[in-house]
Amino acid sequence: MAKKDIDWSSLGFGYMPTDERYVSWFKDGKWDDGALTKDPNITMSECACVLQYAQTVFEGLKAYTTKDGRTVCFRPDMNAKRLAESCRRLEIPEVPEEKFIDAVKKVVKANEAYVPPFGSGATLYLRPFVFGYDSIIGVKPANEFQFRIFATPVGPYFKGGAKPITIRVSDVDRAAPHGTGDIKAGLNYAMSLHNIVDAHNCGFDENMYLDPKTRTKVEETGGANFIFITKDGKLVTPKSNSILPSITRRSLMYVAEHYLNMPVEHREVYFDELKDFAECGLCGTAAVISPVGKIVDHGKEICFPSGMEEMGPYTKKLYETLTGIQMGEIEAPEGWIVEID
Numbered sequence: 001m002a003k004k005d006i007d008w009s010s011l012g013f014g015y016m017p018t019d020e021r022y023v024s025w026f027k028d029g030k031w032d033d034g035a036l037t038k039d040p041n042i043t044m045s046e047c048a049c050v051l052q053y054a055q056t057v058f059e060g061l062k063a064y065t066t067k068d069g070r071t072v073c074f075r076p077d078m079n080a081k082r083l084a085e086s087c088r089r090l091e092i093p094e095v096p097e098e099k100f101i102d103a104v105k106k107v108v109k110a111n112e113a114y115v116p117p118f119g120s121g122a123t124l125y126l127r128p129f130v131f132g133y134d135s136i137i138g139v140k141p142a143n144e145f146q147f148r149i150f151a152t153p154v155g156p157y158f159k160g161g162a163k164p165i166t167i168r169v170s171d172v173d174r175a176a177p178h179g180t181g182d183i184k185a186g187l188n189y190a191m192s193l194h195n196i197v198d199a200h201n202c203g204f205d206e207n208m209y210l211d212p213k214t215r216t217k218v219e220e221t222g223g224a225n226f227i228f229i230t231k232d233g234k235l236v237t238p239k240s241n242s243i244l245p246s247i248t249r250r251s252l253m254y255v256a257e258h259y260l261n262m263p264v265e266h267r268e269v270y271f272d273e274l275k276d277f278a279e280c281g282l283c284g285t286a287a288v289i290s291p292v293g294k295i296v297d298h299g300k301e302i303c304f305p306s307g308m309e310e311m312g313p314y315t316k317k318l319y320e321t322l323t324g325i326q327m328g329e330i331e332a333p334e335g336w337i338v339e340i341d
Helices: 049-053 076-089 097-110 186-190 193-201 247-258 271-276 313-326
Strands: 021-027 035-037 056-058 061-065 071-074 123-132 145-154 165-169 206-208 225-230 235-238 264-267 277-284 288-297 300-303 337-339
Touching: 021 097, 035 097, 049 123, 056 076, 056 186, 071 097, 076 097, 076 123, 076 247, 097 123, 097 145, 097 337, 193 206, 225 247, 225 313, 235 247, 247 264, 247 277, 247 288, 247 313, 271 277, 277 313, 288 313
Parallel strands: 165 206, 165 288, 235 264
Antiparallel strands: 021 035, 021 145, 056 123, 061 071, 061 123, 071 337, 123 145, 225 235, 225 277, 277 288, 288 300
């Protein structure tokens, strides 16, 4: 299919409307069949549950053009499972996995001309989301819901290469103990907005959130999981029941062990360990890995040996291997790549 006349190299990570999006309604206790629509607008009551009580969850995934010209998505079944868990926790009817994957395929196929060409550094970002639609004034779940997916082409998260970032240790907690930190609920991101703006105003790129109970263990940032590399080349990822289970992080753990023969540990990571790590990064759908060069704890700096100029060697291997799998340059594990046909 011919691609849209877009300057792919100039794209940032922002919203550009595409031709079609998917909408399905939940009414009278069941989801309808769903359909594509050209209308990007949503009309709802001023008393819609999502506006009053933030009953909404979402996902994020990408479609790619591979080296051999195929259009593919990366592990959409994992997004479907995570969305279902998020729905359960907020009393939203689950979107069945087969319905989710079918909707993803429909949206990508309908907007295939917006999937950037291989080698451009750009991708087609997909945003599935579900929200309470009907009018609710008492504090209770909605009765009607919409499940939607829109697509937008996005450029590389980092223009000119992934330079290591500087993050600060936050005085604000991201999630309460036994709260909603482990699901992808809109309310989790809303609470982080003031804190990230404040971090930027203070000259930092991100916040490091510690565990809300003891504030001695590393959790995550406002929108990404941490990865650490020990001085002897081991991948270590923080474990907690209030961390969002990142699909990118879980994929990197598999890549480290099965492609790069790196030892892997998924465990509690104490803040006082950070000085002993050789490399640090943030991982997520948008950038895959954002290298971290420095962590600042109320004026005290923790500088990683990998430095502030480029990714550390192990982090770079992880990044290149996972993106190689996504782009079809490296053979993928079974089931990771879903072709759009």
